[in-house]
Amino acid sequence: MxxxxxxxxxxxxxxxxxxxxxxxxxxxxxxxxxxxxxxxxxxRSKEDLLEKICFDNAHRYLQVMEDCLQRPVSAAQKVEQLLRRHIRIALEDPTSITVFNDEWRHLPQPLLERFLSLRRQYEKSFKQLLEEAMQEGAFKARPPQLVLNTLLSSLLWLHRLAAKDEKPDEDVLVGLLFEGLEG
Amino acid sequence: MxxxxxxxxxxxxxxxxxxxxxxxxxxxxxxxxxxxxxxxxxxRSKEDLLEKICFDNAHRYLQVMEDCLQRPVSAAQKVEQLLRRHIRIALEDPTSITVFNDEWRHLPQPLLERFLSLRRQYEKSFKQLLEEAMQEGAFKARPPQLVLNTLLSSLLWLHRLAAKDEKPDEDVLVGLLFEGLEG
DNA sequence: GTCTATAACTTGATAGAC
DNA sequence: GTCTATCAAGTTATAGAC
The missing domain is CATH 1.10.10.60 (Homeodomain-like)
Structure with missing residues (x-):
């Protein structure tokens, strides 16, 4: 290497x-x-390191979004795929979600704006998908921004398990998000 | 002041x-x-500032836990109360969850261990409550650690809305956690 | 492409006048 | 209890020998 x-x-x-x-x-x-x-x-600099890590992951998530949107399935199934891909990325490469979520704020200024723009683009697609699934009746109608934030946040703890052998079960986690505590 | x-x-x-x-x-x-x-x-020092913020909030959450445990209601209802109190704290005092969750790792060493001990204590109580609710049949049986992490993480985004006027609706959020996307 | 040496700056914190 | 002045240590980054 x-x-x-x-x-x-x-x-x-x-x-x-x-x-x-x-x-x-x-x-x-x-x-x-x-x-x-x-x-x-x-x-070249410490900031370059942060830049690459943040933008590589931003593009990776946008690519995942594109893949899921193209599938010939219902909106709810696209959301499920998206969540599953998120979970897999977090478990395979635990640095990704962490840096992508916590450290981007230290990007220097024109980069920060570009990064936030990519992020908004991703969130916009995700919100549209949630709204579609709600219109289809697959998901209960709720403010999409609230649902989006809750979903994305709920996956944030995954990176902490990086070291441990015992990885959480993807199906159980997806079940929890789809069915809630009451299941 | x-x-x-x-x-x-x-x-x-x-x-x-x-x-x-x-x-x-x-x-x-x-x-x-x-x-x-x-x-x-x-x-006395910058570290003193972090210490006070972290421990004040740790004790505050432990107090909330104690309050909820003493109520004469079902385990599932205790969990609901706990989540509602979490949401309110996050909305009223947005610094709390953030510092409590993100910055404690910068505590210097004997304090860090004491802090983690309080945190483990809190998580242990929360997990027991979840297990009870599962045994009661109110919640679907799932690994309590997974459920706990997902729940606590899913509230982490709330602090970002501190400045905005538009606060997310507590009932909708609790509904989402209890019923899932499918509601 | 690694090293030694160091520049230029920022950090947390203290001393002591007022 | 605030100020000015300053310190010691740590920071990113560069210059230039090898």
């Missing part, structure tokens, strides 16, 4: 563990068994 | 906005129209 790629992988882990602001380039260098200055032969 | 209290209030807001690590004592002083050094006539 290229040193550059190793740096990005380790940076994502470090940002997840300590948060972007509390993570230092010294930390990062030490984990890679390099001197801090050597990092700069591969990357 | 005492200067000391103003400092704590503003610190909580600042930590919520920028995160503990990215928030500087200079930021804080400026918002209070003080010189940075003046802060230290009222508080």
């Amino acid at each position: 290229l040193t550059k790629d190793k740096i990005y992988v380790e940076a994502a882990r470090l940002f997840q563990e300590k948060g972007y602001a509390a993570a230092s380039m010294r930390d990062l260098a030490e984990r890679l068994q390099l001197r801090p200055s050597s990092l700069y032969s591969h990357i | 005492l200067t000391k209290d103003k400092i704590y209030v503003e610190a909580a807001r600042l930590f919520q906005e920028k995160g503990y690590a990215a928030a500087s004592m200079r930021d804080l002083a400026e918002r209070l129209q003080l010189r940075p050094s003046s802060l230290y006539s009222h508080i």
Whole structure:
């Protein structure tokens, strides 16, 4: 694996563990068994690391959204697929949801606006899908923004289980979201 | 209001906005129209600010838990009360859930362990309540840890609405958690 | 592409006048 | 209890030898 790629992988882990602001380039260098200055032969700045991590994941989620929208199934089934893909991404690559959700606010200013724009685009598609499913009668009619926020937030804890062997069951989790506590 | 209290209030807001690590004592002083050094006539350190915010909220949630456990109602109804109290706290004092959930990891080491102990205590009570409700047949039987994490996470977005006038409806949110998307 | 050395700056916190 | 002045340590990043 290229040193550059190793740096990005380790940076994502470090940002997840300590948060972007509390993570230092010294930390990062030490984990890679390099001197801090050597990092700069591969990357331009700490902010570049955050930028790549945030935007790679933003595009990944937008790609997932596109895939799900194209499927020839009902809106409710598209939502289910979307949730399942979210769960899988969170379990396979736990840094993704964390950085995507918690650390983007540290992006420097024109990037921050671009990032928020992608995020709004994603949320807009998701909300439309929820509204469709409600019109179909598959979902109970509720304010789509509230439902969207609740759904996305409810998956946020998944990344914490990264280290543990015991992964939560995808079907049970989807069941909980679809049927609620009362099931 | 005492200067000391103003400092704590503003610190909580600042930590919520920028995160503990990215928030500087200079930021804080400026918002209070003080010189940075003046802060230290009222508080001992930046860490003290985080400590108070985290532990005050930990005790507040434990108090809410105690209140709910003592009510002479079914386990499922206790869970509902607990969720409603969580929602109200998040809407009334949006810094609470945020700092309590995101910034505690920056507590210095013996405090961190004490904090996690309180948190485990809270989660243990909550899990027991969920298990009771499942045994009563009010809730579908699912791994309690999964349900707990999903519930607590699903409320995390509430703090973002702090500024907006439009607050989400408590009943709709509780309905979504109890009945799921399909309602 | 790694290293040593260091520049330029920000951080939390203190000393001491008023 | 606020201020000015300042410190010691930590930060990102660069220069230049090898």
